[in-house]
Amino acid sequence: MKSHLWILAFGLLLLGCGKEVVDVSTLTTNPFDPAYAGTPVFEMIQHRTIAYTEDGVEHYRHEQDVRVRTDLMPSGAEFQVFVDLSPIATPVVQGQFTITREEATLGQTYCHTIQLANGGGHGAKNTVCATATL
Amino acid sequence: MRDLTAFLFAIMATTLASGQRAGTLRLLVDPGHNFEFVLDHKYRMQQREVRLSEGLHHFSIWAPERIVLDTNVFVVADRTGDLVVKLPFSTEYATYRNDLSAYQSARRARVWTPVLVGMGLAWTGLSYGRYNTVGDDLDEAVAAYHSSDDPGVINRIKEEVIPDHNAALRRARTSLVAGSIFTMASVGYMVYTRIRTSGMEQPRFEDKERIRFEGLTWVPDRNGAYWAAGFTIPIQR
Numbered sequence: 252m253k254s255h256l257w258i259l260a261f262g263l264l265l266l267g268c269g270k271e272v273v274d275v276s277t278l279t280t281n282p283f284d285p286a287y288a289g290t291p292v293f294e295m296i297q298h299r300t301i302a303y304t305e306d307g308v309e310h311y312r313h314e315q316d317v318r319v320r321t322d323l324m325p326s327g328a329e330f331q332v333f334v335d336l337s338p339i340a341t342p343v344v345q346g347q348f349t350i351t352r353e354e355a356t357l358g359q360t361y362c363h364t365i366q367l368a369n370g371g372g373h374g375a376k377n378t379v380c381a382t383a384t385l
Numbered sequence: 386m387r388d389l390t391a392f393l394f395a396i397m398a399t400t401l402a403s404g405q406r407a408g409t410l411r412l413l414v415d416p417g418h419n420f421e422f423v424l425d426h427k428y429r430m431q432q433r434e435v436r437l438s439e440g441l442h443h444f445s446i447w448a449p450e451r452i453v454l455d456t457n458v459f460v461v462a463d464r465t466g467d468l469v470v471k472l473p474f475s476t477e478y479a480t481y482r483n484d485l486s487a488y489q490s491a492r493r494a495r496v497w498t499p500v501l502v503g504m505g506l507a508w509t510g511l512s513y514g515r516y517n518t519v520g521d522d523l524d525e526a527v528a529a530y531h532s533s534d535d536p537g538v539i540n541r542i543k544e545e546v547i548p549d550h551n552a553a554l555r556r557a558r559t560s561l562v563a564g565s566i567f568t569m570a571s572v573g574y575m576v577y578t579r580i581r582t583s584g585m586e587q588p589r590f591e592d593k594e595r596i597r598f599e600g601l602t603w604v605p606d607r608n609g610a611y612w613a614a615g616f617t618i619p620i621q622r
Contacts, residue, residue: 270520270558272551275543278530284539328534372536
């Protein structure tokens, strides 16, 4: 009886050491977390520069196709995408969307900050860059 | 005391020629309800007032648990005097009281140490339950963090929910550790108490002063007199 009590109390003491407090600074794996520090959620697949003429003047449009890494998100997650603090103009189709830059200059590198958003809040963000070339 | 006795002897010497006249002596003894005395090494009595012939008389006064006190008193004829005596407790009785107190403390310890262990177990059990509940809450909060697609909710989880659960977990852990230590200490003390008191017997009081008092008592009756002696058989155990 007495030895059982000792074992019980000692066992409880050991079990008491089993659970640890959570350091919130280590929670950075959810892309909807503004402090997300994992693999970039947005990656550029390809980019192109399209030349067109308007009123006899040649212009260039730079387009960047960006893929959203939905595999990094919780399953069934809903999201919006902001580019340079504005909602994207084109919808995300099959995890992809395109950023279009009118009046591009050849040889110029264009960078865009893309951010995940939902429910009025913003999550992970990263920058994609590409140089306009023909 | 010696001075008083000499003074009484002087009074006695001056009054010897006056013949066998009597005086009264009142005995004011503490304890007053059960004292006895032997007068002039012969007569065992149990009364609060005696009428004696004038002169010096010897008293051996005793009460249960007290010492036998010997004293001389000069009785003055046609006068009522008071003998005020406080009988101290005997050494054996003081020792007995100490032993009895220790024995009773040990008996009480055998009762309340299991209660202490029970309280410790209850404390530890409740703390353990609380600790598990808080731990589960913390796990759920972390799971909610990983499954949420709402930055506002995630922010609240990181800023409020998890810190609150962390604080609760620390409190629960402290309580659990303290409860476990208390329980182990209680068990240890209970075992120690059991071992220490296992061979302990209830002390018995042997009133040696009573034996001394009764040993040489001459009791007069209508048919003559006899010597009385007493002995005690403890039948308590």
